[in-house]
Structures are given as C-alpha cells and as structure tokens.
Amino acid sequence: MGQITLKKVRKAFGDVEVIPPLDLQINDGEFVVFVGPSGCGKSTLLRLIAGLEDVSSGEIEIDGRPSAELPPAKRGLAMVFQSYALYPHMSVRKNIAFPMKMAKISQDEQNRRIEAAASALNLTEYLDRKPGQLSGGQRQRVAIGRAIVREPAAFLFDEPLSNLDAALRVGMRLEISELHKRLATTMIYVTHDQIEAMTMADKIVVLRAGRIEQVGAPLELYENPRNIFVAGFIGSPRMNFIEGPEAARHNAHTIGIRPEHIDVSATEGDWQGRIGVAEHLGSDTYFHIHDTGLAETVTVRASGEVTLRHGETVFLTPQAEKIHRFDNEGLKQ
Amino acid sequence: MATTHARAAARLMISPSVILLLGWMLIPLGMTLYFSVLRYNLLMPGDNPFVGIENYQYFLTDPAFTAALINTLALVVGVLAVTIIGGTLLALLLDQPMWATGIWRILVIAPFFVMPTVSALVWKNMFMNPVNGLFAHLFKSLGLAPFDFLAQAPLFSIIWIVSWQWLPFATLILLTAMQSLDREQIEAAEMDGAGALSRFRHITIPHLGRAATVVVLIETIFLLSVFAEILVTTNGGPGNASTNLTYLVYAESLLRFDVGMGSAGGVVAIILANIVAIFLMRAIGKNLDA
Amino acid sequence: MARAVTPQRKALNTAIAALIGALIFFPIFWTVLTSFKTETQAIADPPVWFAFDWTLENYTAVNQRSDYLLHFWNSVVISVGSTLLGLMIAVPAAWAMAFVPGRRTKDILMWMLSTKMLPSVGVLVPIYLLFRQLGLLDTRMGLVIVLTLINLPIIIWMLYTYFREIPGEILEAARMDGASLREEVTHVLLPMAVPGMASTVLLNIILAWNEAFWTLNLTAAKAAPLTAFIASYSSPEGLFYAKLSAASTMAIAPILIMGWFSQKQLVRGLTFGAVK
Ligand SMILES: Nc1ncnc2c1ncn2[C@@H]1O[C@H](COP(=O)(O)OP(=O)(O)O)[C@@H](O)[C@H]1O
Ligand SMILES: [Mg+2]
Numbered sequence: 001m002g003q004i005t006l007k008k009v010r011k012a013f014g015d016v017e018v019i020p021p022l023d024l025q026i027n028d029g030e031f032v033v034f035v036g037p038s039g040c041g042k043s044t045l046l047r048l049i050a051g052l053e054d055v056s057s058g059e060i061e062i063d064g065r066p067s068a069e070l071p072p073a074k075r076g077l078a079m080v081f082q083s084y085a086l087y088p089h090m091s092v093r094k095n096i097a098f099p100m101k102m103a104k105i106s107q108d109e110q111n112r113r114i115e116a117a118a119s120a121l122n123l124t125e126y127l128d129r130k131p132g133q134l135s136g137g138q139r140q141r142v143a144i145g146r147a148i149v150r151e152p153a154a155f156l157f158d159e160p161l162s163n164l165d166a167a168l169r170v171g172m173r174l175e176i177s178e179l180h181k182r183l184a185t186t187m188i189y190v191t192h193d194q195i196e197a198m199t200m201a202d203k204i205v206v207l208r209a210g211r212i213e214q215v216g217a218p219l220e221l222y223e224n225p226r227n228i229f230v231a232g233f234i235g236s237p238r239m240n241f242i243e244g245p246e247a248a249r250h251n252a253h254t255i256g257i258r259p260e261h262i263d264v265s266a267t268e269g270d271w272q273g274r275i276g277v278a279e280h281l282g283s284d285t286y287f288h289i290h291d292t293g294l295a296e297t298v299t300v301r302a303s304g305e306v307t308l309r310h311g312e313t314v315f316l317t318p319q320a321e322k323i324h325r326f327d328n329e330g331l332k333q
Numbered sequence: 334m335a336t337t338h339a340r341a342a343a344r345l346m347i348s349p350s351v352i353l354l355l356g357w358m359l360i361p362l363g364m365t366l367y368f369s370v371l372r373y374n375l376l377m378p379g380d381n382p383f384v385g386i387e388n389y390q391y392f393l394t395d396p397a398f399t400a401a402l403i404n405t406l407a408l409v410v411g412v413l414a415v416t417i418i419g420g421t422l423l424a425l426l427l428d429q430p431m432w433a434t435g436i437w438r439i440l441v442i443a444p445f446f447v448m449p450t451v452s453a454l455v456w457k458n459m460f461m462n463p464v465n466g467l468f469a470h471l472f473k474s475l476g477l478a479p480f481d482f483l484a485q486a487p488l489f490s491i492i493w494i495v496s497w498q499w500l501p502f503a504t505l506i507l508l509t510a511m512q513s514l515d516r517e518q519i520e521a522a523e524m525d526g527a528g529a530l531s532r533f534r535h536i537t538i539p540h541l542g543r544a545a546t547v548v549v550l551i552e553t554i555f556l557l558s559v560f561a562e563i564l565v566t567t568n569g570g571p572g573n574a575s576t577n578l579t580y581l582v583y584a585e586s587l588l589r590f591d592v593g594m595g596s597a598g599g600v601v602a603i604i605l606a607n608i609v610a611i612f613l614m615r616a617i618g619k620n621l622d623a
Numbered sequence: 624m625a626r627a628v629t630p631q632r633k634a635l636n637t638a639i640a641a642l643i644g645a646l647i648f649f650p651i652f653w654t655v656l657t658s659f660k661t662e663t664q665a666i667a668d669p670p671v672w673f674a675f676d677w678t679l680e681n682y683t684a685v686n687q688r689s690d691y692l693l694h695f696w697n698s699v700v701i702s703v704g705s706t707l708l709g710l711m712i713a714v715p716a717a718w719a720m721a722f723v724p725g726r727r728t729k730d731i732l733m734w735m736l737s738t739k740m741l742p743s744v745g746v747l748v749p750i751y752l753l754f755r756q757l758g759l760l761d762t763r764m765g766l767v768i769v770l771t772l773i774n775l776p777i778i779i780w781m782l783y784t785y786f787r788e789i790p791g792e793i794l795e796a797a798r799m800d801g802a803s804l805r806e807e808v809t810h811v812l813l814p815m816a817v818p819g820m821a822s823t824v825l826l827n828i829i830l831a832w833n834e835a836f837w838t839l840n841l842t843a844a845k846a847a848p849l850t851a852f853i854a855s856y857s858s859p860e861g862l863f864y865a866k867l868s869a870a871s872t873m874a875i876a877p878i879l880i881m882g883w884f885s886q887k888q889l890v891r892g893l894t895f896g897a898v899k
Contacts, residue, residue, distance in 0.1 A: 050799060052336065052795050052798070052799070053336060054336045054337050071336075071338065071798075072795075072798050072799045073799060073800065073802070077799070079795075079799045081795070081796060083792050085790065085792040085793045085795065085796035086793075086796075087793065087796075087797070087811055087814075087815075088793075088815060089814040089817075098797070098800050098802075099799075099801055102800055102802050102806065146800070339723050342719070342723070343720075343722075343723035343725070345715075346715030346716060346718060346719040347715065347719040347731070350712055350713060350716035350735070350775060351716075351735075353712065353775065354735055354738050354772070354775060357738065357772040358738045358741060360749070360753075361746035361749040364749030364752075364753075365745060365749055368748055368749065423643065426636070426639060427640060429636045429640075431633055431636035431637040432633060432634075432637045433637065437637075437640040437643075437644040438644075438886075439644075439886075440644030440645065440647060440648040441643070441644050441647050441648070442883070443648050443651055443879060443882075444647065444648075444650070444651070445882065445889075446878045446879045446881075446883075447651065447833075447875050448832065448833040448835060448849065448853070448874060448875060449833065449835040449850070450850045450853045450854045450857075451871040451874055451875055452650070453857075454854075454857055454867060455650050455871060456650065457857070458864060458867060459650070459653060459654065459657065459864060459868075460650065465668075465864070467653070467670060470669060473668070474669065497647070497650070505886065505889065506893075506894060506898050509887070509898055510898055513898075543898075544894075544898050547894045547898055551893060554740055557742060558743055558744060558836065560835065560839070561835035561839055561850065561854065564854065564857075565854050566857070578744075579742065579743075579744040579836075582744045582745075583747065586747055587751065587840060592752070595747070595748045596748050599742075599745040599748060600745065602742045602744050602745045603742060605742075606740055606741070606742040606745070607740065609740075610737060610740035613740065614733055614736065614737060
C-alpha cells in the first residue's frame with residue numbers, strides 16, 4: 001500500500017513561508033510528479049513527506065495513519081537523492097544491504113534481495129566495487145537498488161536524473177518508468193524538467209512558490225491548463241502568449257497558442273512576420289518569427305523539414321479550436 | 334535537515350562540550366577575579382582580607398610590570414617580524430620549481446615539532462653557551478671574544494629561539510596560501526599584460542594578505558604566553574631583562590606564592606590577550622560565512 | 624602553468640632551498656649527532672663532525688636513569704589520553720553543529736574558539752589551587768583533564784570543518800534507511816571522516832606532547848612528561864651535552880615523524896580552517 005494524503009500541510013523556515021497550506025491526495029500505485037521552477041519548494045515538500053523535515057502545521061497521512069510522530073525510517077518510504085547519497089566507504093553490495101541490515105533482516109533474505117535487485121538493475125558485476133569506481137548512471141542504479149530492497153510503500157525521487165548527461169537521462173527515464181510498471185508501487189518524483197514530468201507521470205502536480213497551480217494527467221495539463229503559468233510551463237517549445245487587440249478580438253486579456261498549433265505558409269495566413277532564426281531538426285522545424293506586431297517573437301513548430309530561411313516573410317494561421325483564452329488574472333476563461 | 338527530533342538530539346550532543354568549556358572558562362576566571370581583590374599569600378597563613386584594587390595598584394606600578402610589558406611587546410613584535418618576513422621569503426622560495434621540494438620543506442618545517450623545552454635547552458647549551466657552545470667556538474676561530482648571549486642579550490636570544498620555532502608555522506601557512514592561488518588568475522593577468530612584478534604586487538600579495546593576517550593573530554596569541562623558553566634559559570633574568578608578562582605572573586604566583594598579586598597579573602594578561610583575540614575572531618568569523 | 628624552466632634555474636633554486644633548509648634544520652641535526660658522541664667529544668673545540676667514536680652509551684645512560692621511561696610513558700598517556708577523551712566529547716558536538724546548524728551555531732563556534740584565547744597564565748593560580756585541593760597536582764589524570772579542555776576547541780573546530788565537507792544527504796539517506804542516530808554516526812559519518820579524524824588526532828597529539836605551560840607548572844616528579852623532564856636538564860648539575868642530546872632526540876623523534884605526516888592538516892587545524 002502507498003496512499004499518501006496531505007492535509008493543510010504548511011512549512012515555514014523561520015519567518016519565511018515556503019509552502020502555504022496545501023492539500024494533495026496521492027493514490028496507491030500512482031506515479032506522481034512534482035514539477036515547477038527551481039526554488040518553488042518541490043524538495044521541501046518531498047522531504048516533509050519523507051519525514052526529514054517537520055511540517056509547521058497540517059498533517060501527512062500515510063495509508064491513513066498520521067505520520068507526525070513517525071521518524072523517517074518508520075514511514076515505509078524509500079528515497080533516491082539528487083546526489084545519489086551512496087555511502088562511499090561501502091561496496092555496492094553493502095550499500096544495498098544497509099537498509100536491510102538496519103532492519104535486521106536475515107542474511108539469506110538480504111542476499112536474495114540483493115541478487116534480485118542487482119540483476120534487475122544490471123549491477124551484478126559491480127557488487128564488489130565502491131561507488132567511486134562507478135559511472136553516474138551506475139551510481140544512480142545503486143541508489144535505486146538500495147531503495148528497492150526495502151520494499152517500500154512508496155518511492156521518493158528528488159531530481160534523480162539531473163546529474164546525468166542527456167543521453168543517459170533518456171535511458172534512465174525509461175528504466176524508472178519500467179520499474180514503476182513492474183512494481184506498481186507509488187512513486188513521487190520531483191523534477192524541474194517538464195519533459196520528464198510529461199513522459200513519466202500518471203499525475204502531475206505543478207508547483208509555484210509552494211502553491212499547487214494545477215493537478216492532473218499530463219495530457220489534461222497540456223490541453224487544458226488552468227492558467228498562464230501552467231500553460232507556459234507545460235509543453236516545449238513554450239506556448240506563445242499574445243496580448244492587445246488580437247487577444248481582445250477573442251474576448252480575452254491574453255490568448256495562448258502552442259507552436260505546434262500554428263500553420264505556416266509562404267503565401268497566405270492570418271498573421272504576417274519575418275523569420276528570425278530557423279532551427280532545422282529534421283523531424284521538426286522551429287521558426288522564431290519577428291515583426292508580427294503580436295509579441296516579441298512567435299514560435300512555430302512545423303512537422304518535418306520546411307525549407308523557409310532566415311529573413312523570409314511568412315504567414316501564420318493559428319488553429320482556432322486550439323487557442324487558449326485567459327482573463328486579466330491569468331486564469332483560463 | 335532538521336526535524337525537532339534532530340534538533341533536540343543536536344542540543345544534547347553539543348551540551349557536554351559547552352558545559353565543560355563554560356566551566357573551564359567561568360570557574361577559574363571567577364576565582365582569578367576574586368583572588369585578585371584579596372590579600373592572599375600562601376606563605377602567610379591567616380585570613381585573606383578584601384583589599385579592593387590594592388593588588389592591581391602594586392602590580393601595575395611595579396617597575397617589573399613595565400619591564401615585562403615592554404619585553405612582552407618586544408618579544409611579540411620581534412618574532413612576528415622575523416617569521417612573517419622570513420616566512421614569506423621561504424614560501425616564495427619553496428614555491429619555485431626545483432628538485433626534491435618535499436625534502437627541503439620538511440627540513441624547514443621540522444623546528445615546529447620540537448618541544449619548547451628541548452629547543453630552548455639545545456640553543457642555550459649547544460649554541461649559546463659562552464664556553465662550550467658552537468657560537469663560542471665559531472667566534473674564537475674568527476679571533477673574536479666569546480659572547481655570552483643569554484647574559485648579555487637575553488631578550489634577543491629568546492626572540493631568536495622562539496623565531497626559530499615559529500618560522501616554520503608562518504612558512505607553512507603562507508606556502509599553503511600561495512599554492513591555493515588560482516593559476517588561471519595569474520594567467521589571466523599575464524594575458525592582460527601584467528609583468529611579473531605587478532602580478533606579485535596586485536595578485537599574490539592581496540591573496541597572501543588574508544593568510545598573513547591569520548598568521549599574525551595566531552602567533553600573537555601564542556607569543557603572548559611564551560613561558561618554557563624563558564623558564565629553562567634565563568629564568569626571566571638577568572634582573573627582569575627577559576621577564577615577560579606570563580613569566581612575571583608565574584613568578585608572583587608560584588615562586589613568591591602571592592596569590593592575590595598573581596591573580597591581579599592574570600587579569601591584566603587576560604585583558605591584553607582579549608584585545609588581540611577580538612581582532613582574531615573577526616578575521617576567522619569572516620571565513621565562516623564563506 | 625606548464626612552462627619550461629631551464630635546468631640551471633631549477634638547480635639554482637634547489638641549491639638555495641637545500642642550503643636554507645640545512646641551516647634551519649641544523650640544530651636538530653646537531654642534537655642528534657651529539658647524542659652519539661661521548662661527553663668529551665660533545666664539547667670538543669673545534670667541534671667534531673663525523674669522525675668520532677659513535678656510541679650508544681648516552682641512550683643507555685638516559686634509559687638507565689630509572690625515570691626516563693616513566694616520563695616517556697607519561698607523555699604518551701597524557702597526549703593520547705587527552706586526545707581520545709577530547710575526541711569523544713568533540714565528535715557529537717561537531718556532528719550537531721555541522722549537520723543540524725541552528726541560528727546560534729556560529730556564535731557557539733566562535734565562543735568555543737574564544738576560550739582558546741584565554742591566556743593560561745590568567746587562570747594559573749585558581750587551577751593550581753583547585754588541583755592542590757583535589758589532589759590532582761602531579762597526576763597524569765590532572766594533566767589529561769587540563770589538556771583535554773585546552774585542546775577541545777581545536778578538536779571541535781577541525782572535526783567541524785571536516786564534517787562540513789560531507790554531504791548531509793548521505794546522513795539523511797542513512798536516516799531513511801533506518802539507522803538510529805548512533806548508527807548514523809558510527810556506520811556512516813565516522814568511516815567517511817576517517818582521514819579528517821586521523822589528522823585531528825595527529826595534530827592534537829603533537830600539541831599535547833609539546834605543551835609546556837601546564838605540564839611544567841602542574842607536575843613535579845611522578846607525572847612529569849618529557850617536556851618537564853627535559854627542563855630538569857637546565858640546572859647546571861645536569862649539564863651533560865651528549866646525554867641531553869640523547870634525551871632530546873628521543874623526546875622529539877616520535878613527534879617529528881608524526882608532524883611530517885600531518886603538514887597539510889596542521890595548517891588547517893592551527894588556523895581553525897581559515898587557511899586550507
Ligand atoms: N533549511 C532551509 N532553511 C531555510 N530556507 C530553506 C531551507 N530549505 C529550503 N529553503 C528555501 O525554500 C525554498 C524552496 O526550496 P526547495 O524545496 O529546495 O526548492 P526546489 O527543490 O523546488 O528547488 C527556497 O526558497 C529555499 O531557499
Ligand atoms: Mg530541489
């Protein structure tokens with residue numbers, strides 16, 4: 001079981017309120033991603049759940065039990081830290097065994113679980129090495145292995161991929177997703193990278209300055225962002241925001257349109273502009289378009305290779321049903 | 334990282350140290366203050382009447398105090414001058430490319446590990462002794478009259494001995510600081526067209542400044558309390574010629590058994606040391622934030 | 624700075640450094656050399672360099688003075704004892720300040736440092752009288768207590784600077800893994816801090832071994848460590864150069880060796896982490 005309920009959870013460091021009272025329900029087996037810009041309180045929230053920090057007020061229930069009195073180890077949660085936090089003086093085997101040793105699990109059972117975790121994570125050959133002799137990706141796996149063997153009610157990940165290079169990051173992302181499918185255990189995953197959030201989550205929690213901006217499935221947030229912040233944060237390249245007469249024409253203070261929802265043509269369209277930079281990725285082409293009179297730049301994403309170049313004049317047509325309308329407080333209308 | 338539980342544990346863990354150091358500081362300090370206002374001599378049994386600032390008056394107006402104060406200052410300033418200048422030169426030298434640097438560094442650092450009584454006695458007997466010392470032999474072979482260092486230049490001799498002990502400290506710290514100087518910074522200055530001299534002046538010296546400050550302050554703390562070197566060489570003499578404040582207080586307390594007077598002297602020594610300490614704490618406190 | 628230096632330049636540097644190094648080291652060298660001479664050769668004029676009858680008789684003589692071994696042992700007990708005791712008190716305090724810093728942590732650290740600035744002579748009288756009262760004068764126990772207290776701030780500071788370099792996340796991981804506070808410290812923190820602890824221990828033994836204020840003032844015959852024993856050679860009747868040299872060599876050799884191993888840590892310890 002791994003059901004976690006946050007009730008009016010609030011956290012202040014001294015006089016600074018980092019997390020205003022917040023409610024959240026995390027269901028058993030769910031993969032929940034906390035996403036938000038750096039410094040918005042994601043780690044703090046995770047550490048409150050882990051028990052590494054005390055809540056200032058409110059309550060965290062784990063499987064229906066209040067957790068205030070429970071020290072971190074008694075909460076049945078396992079955490080994978082951003083820095084991996086491996087014990088540098090212990091071999092991989094000892095690292096993975098440590099939580100079981102602390103729990104006084106029998107030696108046979110320890111060995112069985114270590115072997116299982118090692119083979120699942122491709123670590124069998126490295127069991128006798130020290131963390132210092134491993135690559136970043138391998139260290140990451142050891143940290144995950146150490147979490148798995150405890151058979152926790154939920155896994156907590158704090159930006160686990162941010163210290164890896166881009167290629168490894170994609171690989172590990174898949175591995176963690178597969179792990180979740182296999183174990184079907186609750187996972188709470190913190191990241192500032194919306195791509196990780198979109199690709200991995202069952203449920204995304206978007207945070208800003210300690211406040212929950214929106215909770216929902218990835219596509220729900222993509223298609224139906226509640227406000228400008230979420231609309232701008234989810235999706236890449238970022239949504240275009242247009243104010244002024246063009247927005248007023250749609251009866252809104254601001255309108256938003258995603259780059260992939262604008263059709264581009266060399267001959268005709270609603271809006272006219274000049275190509276600043278064109279990024280040709282092969283699979284897609286991104287145009288950054290100036291002098292539209294709408295916004296500083298309008299970004300457009302066209303599928304495949306489009307042979308328009310820097311300086312050329314183009315015409316843009318937003319797909320009418322994909323336009324998001326926001327009021328003057330930034331809320332979706 | 335800090336749950337109330339962890340914070341409570343931390344308080345518990347830190348309290349033995351705090352209590353011990355607090356006791357170590359307050360109890361003797363309070364007693365010193367208390368004794369300093371009593372007429373209290375171990376050689377004169379009877380009660381110990383309260384005499385107010387009498388001990389301080391005697392102590393501060395005693396010619397020995399003026400002498401000790403001057404000697405203390407001369408000792409501190411003399412040793413500081415030798416060790417800072419010598420240490421900078423040695424550090425510069427050892428920072429140059431050469432073979433077997435490690436060996437030369439070890440030779441230079443060695444005196445720091447020699448216990449004060451040994452270094453004082455070795456210098457006193459084997460070098461400065463007017464009959465059998467190496468200096469006497471050297472003077473004779475040059476046709477000069479032997480010189481009785483400890484009788485004729487006692488303070489200078491003690492400065493010499495103490496400088497020998499502390500030169501390694503200054504060298505080691507300045508060398509460490511020099512080696513932690515960012516080479517890229519020097520290279521950048523070189524690219525900007527700074528010559529060797531102006532690089533030394535504008536980059537090396539300011540960088541060493543902090544380390545030098547630390548050396549000055551820490552040495553001062555120790556140099557104010559030089560004791561063993563005086564005890565085994567000159568016993569503060571001849572007369573008061575090599576008595577410093579520490580030795581004077583020791584003599585009052587444990588040679589003349591004048592507890593009241595010794596305590597008053599102790600309070601004076603504490604005040605003097607505190608003036609230095611304030612500066613030292615500022616310098617170190619700044620680094621704590623970095 | 625991989626720039627070529629001419630071999631001539633390098634040789635010149637080496638020669639100057641060797642010369643100065645030899646000059647500074649000379650008193651120690653001469654002491655060691657003299658310890659192998661007879662008393663007559665030790666004061667010979669002109670001095671004899673190597674062409675003398677090398678002898679170990681001074682070492683035998685010093686060791687036969689029934690008390691030498693006792694004093695050596697006193698030095699060992701006092702320096703090691705005060706270091707271990709100090710470590711036991713300091714580890715928890717350094718843990719607390721490094722990993723659970725509070726608003727007052729910095730003030731506490733600075734205050735601890737300030738106790739180190741109290742000149743010993745300022746509290747000589749009360750300590751002497753207290754020790755007399757408690758029967759601690761001329762006991763190893765008394766010196767262990769005093770040296771522990773004087774060096775405690777240095778130990779705490781050194782450990783604190785070493786502990787601070789250990790990422791707190793690792794200790795939090797141990798906490799998540801179910802380690803109790805004691806297990807967290809013994810299984811994770813201390814093994815990781817072994818190098819730092821070793822240098823702390825080394826520096827502290829050196830400082831305690833060479834301490835020459837309290838050891839001289841609080842001991843007479845029984846508990847006197849080598850600092851005080853050697854001081855007894857300052858009286859005229861003790862004027863035997865070769866034996867003094869032998870006793871001195873034995874007194875400084877162990878610490879000289881330890882000191883050479885801890886040069887780098889020395890800097891950090893003696894400057895309270897201000898210079899690394
Ligand atoms: N121990 C602490 N004391 C004071 N402020 C803290 C502490 N930990 C975090 N903060 C503050 O709380 C805010 C949120 O931090 P954090 O949860 O680490 O953000 P994120 O993980 O989203 O980047 C930041 O402004 C940070 O400065
Ligand atoms: Mg974070």
